[in-house]
Amino acid sequence: MELNTKHRKLSKTKNSVRIPSTARSRLTKRKTVVRKRKCACLPENYSIVEFPPIWNELRQNGQLCDGTIVCSDLKSIHVHRAILSAVSPYFRAIFVNSLKKGEPEETKIIVDVPSYHMKLILDYAYTGTCAVTAENVEYLLPYADKFDVVGVIQLCCQFLLQELRPHNCLGIFKFARYYFCGELEKKGKLYIRQNFSRILKECIEFKSLAYDELEDILRDDELNVRNEEIVFQAVKTWVEYDLENRKKYIPSLLSCVRFGHISYKYFKLNILQWQPVVDDMKNQEVLYPAIVFHTLLDSRPGAEADLNDPLARPRIPYEILFAVGGWSAGSPTSFVETYDTRADRWFLSIHMDLTPRAYHGLCSLNNLIYMIGGFDGSDHFNTVRCYDPVTNTWHERACMYQARCYVSVVVHDGLIYALGGYNGRTRMSSVERYYPNKNQWEMTTPMNKQRSDASAASFAGKIYIVGGFNGQEVLNSAEVFDPDSKQWTFIRSMLSPRSGVSLVAYRDCLFALGGFNGYSRLNTGERFNPQRGGDWQEVTEMFSARSNFATALLDDMIFVIGGFNGSTTIPHVECYDGDTLEWYDAAPMNLNRSALSACVLTGLPNARSFSYLAKAVPAAGADQVHPA
Structure with a gap:
């Protein structure tokens, strides 16, 4: 539906509340x-x-x-x-x-x-x-x-x-x-900020924006763009639609682009060589500080951009990644780290009211985080805690029927499922699900196999679980649960046995990544398309072998976080881009951690408080610890 806002506005009589x-x-x-x-x-x-x-x-x-x-x-x-x-x-x-x-x-x-x-x-x-x-x-x-x-x-x-x-x-x-x-205007502006990349591709009205409307959008700290190349592309698209009449706005619009977050290669080939820049000295003058910035940064291999420089000021992320708990330095931890993908920085928080635990489940539902089960070095938990990021508080929720560590947790159709795990005595096949509105758990159909240290994901109306350990062997089997029929069915087994694995639903496929095959930690991964059937297929290997790590989808990429590489816990983070089919390094966590869990919250009203702009100390380059 496209709305015509150019028709004459209806005037009113003197009786109207509003003025003609x-x-x-x-x-x-x-x-x-x-x-x-x-x-x-x-x-x-x-x-x-x-x-x-x-x-x-x-x-x-x-x-x-x-x-x-x-x-x-x-x-x-x-x-x-x-x-x-x-x-x-x-x-x-x-x-x-x-x-x-x-x-x-x-x-x-x-x-x-x-x-x-x-x-x-x-x-x-x-x-x-x-x-x-x-x-x-x-x-x-x-x-x-x-x-x-x-x-x-x-x-x-x-x-x-x-x-x-x-x-x-x-x-x-x-x-x-x-x-x-x-109110509708406010919601519309919020939607534009959050979906700008798609709007640039799909909305024909974008090219008809007024200059001040476009500038207001591009200068916004909360503009949700994966990289600043998108912002430059927006400027280029809008200007070239009516170059003769719009070229006067180029200097001001170029100043909306945060060039410190653009690669030097892209800057040289696409921005400096853009014809309106080549032809106009004023545009070149606007870009001079960015040229100096990139030249200095390029001359120091391995150096990081100074995010306090206005050219490198990061925007506020629309998605915030939370990494909670885990095993670090020989004991479980209650630490929470949040990741700002726009700044590529982790920030460490100490949650005094959170019990240290590892091998727990974690999920997000209605922008709340649920921490389920786990192990603190001596006790196996059936407890559930819920974190509200807006009030920065943890609350107890109804306990599960059974204690579960090494538990697989997944959200499906507004309910939270806890699958399998270890209760301190045996590996389990049982499954229970949580109704948030009623604060109640109920038992449902058990799996065909006992599985602890497995991983589950929701995809296309069903729940999938792969791998794990049954007490005797590491499993390569996989099965699917249909909530309508309440039946579990085996699907094709993975190419490799995997416990401590992570299963992620990503771009119409299920990705099973990393884990332990009974002999060594793996950096391999495989994917399966349930809608096409067939076999599991290998995917590009990760840089680091790891098991018992966390995964999350962020910026339409798979992030893998921490874990155990066979000799030590690691802080390393890398991300998989489905466009290039390659892995890329991201900033490491502040702590070496395994047996942690992670999830992503989107569109938080207080997202700024979790961002670099709120957390960073202006004069310091190091990440700081902030009590929560």
Whole structure:
């Protein structure tokens, strides 16, 4: 759905709450009051209103009607003036003739609105709701705005909020701004920030943005872009769409790009060689500090960019990776590290109210982190703790039926599954699942095999689990659970036995990475496409062999974190890019850890507090420990 924001805005009579557009330039004081009023749309607060059914019955039967509305297509609609006045200050003012006191009340109104849209507004007046669609919302909202029918405005804004997509969000954002739907405008801007890369590819309206709108987006610290090459590409795409008229904006737009996060090779080949830069000395002057920055950095192999330099100021990440607990320096730990992917930095926190543990399960659900089971060196736990990153607090949740360390944990369809594990006596095949809304666990169908130190993932409506240890041997078998039939079924076995393995659902495939095959730690991986069947296939090897490590999906890449390499715990982190099919080094953790777990939270309202911009000490280059 694309919205046309260029059509003439509907003006209003003196009875309207809002000022006619033609009068806004003259009534500057009144204008300020209107624009600062509380937004009427409030889409997140909307709820269905129930009106007495008799109202609509009277309307449909044409009974007790005492007013008439004549529409622009000359169709007349009989109404009940009291009912229409109850939902619209505009109609109330006209029907009771409040501007001409002492004159007879009006019973007939002529409106410049087609009968189709007028009937939708009447549907709301008589029933509390109306059918908002992609085809009618562009006109229905302005008409509701004209008549001050707040309920219809809310319905339209709620619909548009649900319809936000990369291809239409810019149109909806402009539409919301045009009609002063502040809450919808705010949500639209947030959506644009979070989905900018897709918008650049999919939204044809991007090239029609005004200069100030584009600059506002590109300068935003919270713009969610995997790298700054995307920001430069946005500048290039927008400018070249109308080069003659837009080239004057190049210097200002280039200053939106954080060149310290662009590779020297890309900078030389794509930015310095961009024709508008080659042809214009002013553009070259804007880029001079970036040239000096990259030249100095390139002359010192192995040196890291100074993130305190404005050219290298990192943006605030949309996704925050949390690595929790694990085994370090011979004992379990309660430390939590968060990773800022924009700055490629880890920050260490001490959570005083978190019990040290390792070999636990970890997952995120509704932007909360659940820590399940585990082992502290002596006890095996059935306890569950929940972390709220906004309040920075841990809370106890209902305990599992069975103690589980080496447990496999997965979120599926809003529920948390705990599969297998070790209770201190035996390796288990049992499975239980947690209902967050009820704070209750229930037992469900056990697996075909006993599995501890296995790994599970949710994919295409089913739950998969691979590898593990049954007490006698390391397993290469894999099985799948169908929640509808509540049945476990074996699938093709992996190429290698793996315990301490990590299973990740990524780009239509399941990736089984690393682990221990009974003899050595592995740096190998394999993938399986459940929808195509067939065999497991080898994937590019990791740099480090590791078992009992953590994995997470971040920036559309697989991150592997820490683990045990056969002789020591390691802090090393690397990421797999599905586009290049290659592994890349990322910044190591502050601690060597194995038997840890990790998960990712997205769109946190306090994401800045977990970012480099909040954590870093300006004068120091080292990571700091911050008590939580």
